[in-house]
Amino acid sequence: MPTLLLLGASSDMAVALAQKFARCGYDIQLAARNAARLDPLRSDLAIRHGISASLYEFDAGDFAKHAAFFASLDPKPDLTICVFGYLGHQQAAASDWAECERIIQVNYTGAVSILNIVANYYASQHKGIIAGISSVAGERGRQSNYFYGSAKAGFTAYLSGLRNHLYHQQVHVLTVQPGFVYTRMTEGLPLPKLLTATPEKVADDIYKAIGKKKNVIYVKWFWRWIMFIIKCIPEFLFKKLKL
Amino acid sequence: MKKEIANWGNYPVTESDESNFSYLEEMRQYVRTTNHFIPRGNGRCYGDASLAANTLTTTRFDKILSFDIPHGIFECQSGITLDQILEVIVPKGWFLPVTPGTKFITVGGAVASDVHGKNHHVDGCFSHHVEEMDILLADGSIATCGPDLLPDLYEATCGGMGLTGVITRIKFHLKKIETSYIRQKQIKAANLEELLRLFDEFKDYTYSVAWIDCLRKGKAFGRSILMLGEHAKPGDLNEKQQAAPLRLPKKKQFVFPFTLPSWVLNIFTVKAFNSLYYRKNLKREINNVVNYEPFFYPLDVILHWNRGYGKKGFIQYQFVLPKENKEGLVEILHRINDKGLGSFLAVFKLFGKQESLIGFPMEGYTLALDFPVRPGLFEFLDELDTLVLRFGGRIYLSKDARMKPDILQAGYKDLPRFQSILRKYDPEGKIRSIQSDRLLLTKPN
Numbered sequence: 040m041p042t043l044l045l046l047g048a049s050s051d052m053a054v055a056l057a058q059k060f061a062r063c064g065y066d067i068q069l070a071a072r073n074a075a076r077l078d079p080l081r082s083d084l085a086i087r088h089g090i091s092a093s094l095y096e097f098d099a100g101d102f103a104k105h106a107a108f109f110a111s112l113d114p115k116p117d118l119t120i121c122v123f124g125y126l127g128h129q130q131a132a133a134s135d136w137a138e139c140e141r142i143i144q145v146n147y148t149g150a151v152s153i154l155n156i157v158a159n160y161y162a163s164q165h166k167g168i169i170a171g172i173s174s175v176a177g178e179r180g181r182q183s184n185y186f187y188g189s190a191k192a193g194f195t196a197y198l199s200g201l202r203n204h205l206y207h208q209q210v211h212v213l214t215v216q217p218g219f220v221y222t223r224m225t226e227g228l229p230l231p232k233l234l235t236a237t238p239e240k241v242a243d244d245i246y247k248a249i250g251k252k253k254n255v256i257y258v259k260w261f262w263r264w265i266m267f268i269i270k271c272i273p274e275f276l277f278k279k280l281k282l
Numbered sequence: 283m284k285k286e287i288a289n290w291g292n293y294p295v296t297e298s299d300e301s302n303f304s305y306l307e308e309m310r311q312y313v314r315t316t317n318h319f320i321p322r323g324n325g326r327c328y329g330d331a332s333l334a335a336n337t338l339t340t341t342r343f344d345k346i347l348s349f350d351i352p353h354g355i356f357e358c359q360s361g362i363t364l365d366q367i368l369e370v371i372v373p374k375g376w377f378l379p380v381t382p383g384t385k386f387i388t389v390g391g392a393v394a395s396d397v398h399g400k401n402h403h404v405d406g407c408f409s410h411h412v413e414e415m416d417i418l419l420a421d422g423s424i425a426t427c428g429p430d431l432l433p434d435l436y437e438a439t440c441g442g443m444g445l446t447g448v449i450t451r452i453k454f455h456l457k458k459i460e461t462s463y464i465r466q467k468q469i470k471a472a473n474l475e476e477l478l479r480l481f482d483e484f485k486d487y488t489y490s491v492a493w494i495d496c497l498r499k500g501k502a503f504g505r506s507i508l509m510l511g512e513h514a515k516p517g518d519l520n521e522k523q524q525a526a527p528l529r530l531p532k533k534k535q536f537v538f539p540f541t542l543p544s545w546v547l548n549i550f551t552v553k554a555f556n557s558l559y560y561r562k563n564l565k566r567e568i569n570n571v572v573n574y575e576p577f578f579y580p581l582d583v584i585l586h587w588n589r590g591y592g593k594k595g596f597i598q599y600q601f602v603l604p605k606e607n608k609e610g611l612v613e614i615l616h617r618i619n620d621k622g623l624g625s626f627l628a629v630f631k632l633f634g635k636q637e638s639l640i641g642f643p644m645e646g647y648t649l650a651l652d653f654p655v656r657p658g659l660f661e662f663l664d665e666l667d668t669l670v671l672r673f674g675g676r677i678y679l680s681k682d683a684r685m686k687p688d689i690l691q692a693g694y695k696d697l698p699r700f701q702s703i704l705r706k707y708d709p710e711g712k713i714r715s716i717q718s719d720r721l722l723l724t725k726p727n
Contacts, residue, residue, distance in 0.1 A: 049304075049305075051304075054304070076305050076306075076307065079345035079347055079359060080345055082345065082346060082347050082348060083344075083345035083346045083347075086346045086348070086349045086370060087346060087369075087370055223304075226283065227283045
């Protein structure tokens with residue numbers, strides 16, 4: 040049975056991914072901070088789907104431990120999905136470096152640190168799949184969330200470069216660009232229903248995209264076109280907008 | 283986030299700040315820091331039992347913790363629905379020990395309402411099969427209880443409408459099955475007399491329930507269809523069914539697309555529906571083998587069927603009368619009949635003996651009817667309440683949205699003990715609902 044490693048397994052999106060891939064026969068490795076609290080999820084996946092699920096302690100911001108973490112995985116995963124992210128508080132981050140740094144470290148530095156290790160291993164094996172969950176917020180910096188957006192922009196560029204590099208080693212990289220998703224992260228925000236996906240929809244789309252070896256997907260699909268239009272707005276106009 | 287919520291009857295609608303957590307620590311934090319709230323499952327009780335200004339919804343708290351397949355013992359968090367449980371247990375040869383007429387309720391709600399099923403006369407209520415559970419109490423601590431462990435907390439939680447605390451973990455016993463099919467027998471009864479006689483004649487069936495036409499007078503007064511069932515043995519199945527005896531039913535669902543205007547349901551349309559429903563069974567008796575879904579959950583295939591009752595919502599009125607008071611049943615049916623307030627779904631059953639502290643069932647007749655909310659309905663239901671009381675019966679809290687406090691007190695004789703247990707575990711009265719305030723079970727601010 041193939042094995043999936045979920046980095047940042049406590050989020051709603053990760054739970055939906057775990058259920059989806061377990062239903063399709065994957066063994067699941069759940070990596071998160073305070074991994075013990077995910078024990079109910081572990082038992083649930085194993086009982087519902089008759090697969091094996093395991094817990095690993097993992098902190099995206101604790102770079103020093105990333106190599107040891109990956110070394111401890113047994114077996115090594117066939118597929119790694121990097122789900123963790125931190126929206127943070129834009130306004131607080133403007134004046135509080137600790138908040139700003141956390142946004143950058145979780146969304147960019149931490150992701151690069153762990154995925155480098157995974158990528159090197161997959162390259163050495165000439166097989167493996169990496170999927171990174173970035174965000175449409177990274178497509179163009181906007182005043183309302185440019186700390187989060189710029190970190191995700193960096194992550195998107197990283198995934199693109201990594202895909203280019205690993206292509207020659209028979210390793211595939213998928214970039215996922217979700218728009219709005221109903222999760223704990225966005226709870227309480229007035230999201231437009233039509234534009235907002237459920238975590239289950241994101242999980243289904245990722246499963247399909249991996250099967251088809253897609254490079255970049257948007258969830259929902261029209262976000263590709265929404266972002267295209269947003270990217271086309273000339274800067275002299277864009278800077279005047281309140282987005 | 284504040285939003286308008288209602289339970290299945292769409293009455294009443296209330297503004298509520300709803301929270302929903304995946305992890306126990308978050309839930310404990312919420313309970314410690316919120317000044318008053320009510321736990322809520324999937325919102326499938328009918329009235330206001332799980333409505334309050336602050337609701338703690340458990341649907342994200344839905345993980346399976348263990349499943350002892352050889353012995354049929356299932357342990358889970360409280361927010362999982364019966365639907366999800368069936369998907370896991372049926373293929374392994376197990377079934378829910380007790381199930382109500384919908385599978386879209388949470389297991390926490392099943393305990394809080396202490397639901398009954400078509401097998402009440404044989405297997406009792408849901409809580410009868412619970413071995414132990416964890417309750418998150420008002421002070422944020424967690425207490426494990428069961429029939430032999432903090433029995434007072436256990437008794438007050440089963441049927442206690444969530445007022446003792448948040449049920450977080452439940453361990454219960456399943457029922458062994460050899461197939462996922464039901465050997466069904468349907469018998470038409472020309473009137474109430476015949477129906478009661480048939481209930482008696484077929485009392486050994488595990489499952490029994492009747493649909494009753496409340497709008498007929500004279501000789502056809504109380505004409506009905508009695509539905510009986512047993513879990514089928516492999517030998518009862520046809521060749522195709524035998525190939526996969528524990529097969530799950532195919533998912534087919536229709537969505538009731540919009541809310542019907544309230545005037546659509548009136549005496550004429552309901553009479554016409556009832557006639558068609560009665561006549562669809564051409565023969566007096568039908569015997570067949572069906573999957574468990576159409577037998578237990580005929581309405582679950584229509585999502586949002588409650589929209590059929592219009593924007594103002596409906597009241598499902600369910601009462602029980604002691605078995606010796608058959609004349610009470612006749613009188614209440616006459617009263618409904620005279621009033622011309624009919625209902626598609628008048629469901630009738632004979633309960634068995636098991637009783638509990640605050641649970642609804644008692645040995646006797648229970649009848650559940652849907653009434654669309656309209657002027658004069660509540661006054662009429664108050665009249666029915668008086669009759670129910672006169673004949674020693676009571677009203678089901680899970681369906682109630684309008685009962686008066688004195689009706690509750692007279693119907694549930696152990697109420698003072700229930701309230702003293704509530705005070706013991708929640709001295710500040712933090713856990714309360716619109717219903718518990720209305721019924722003076724808790725003190726409104």
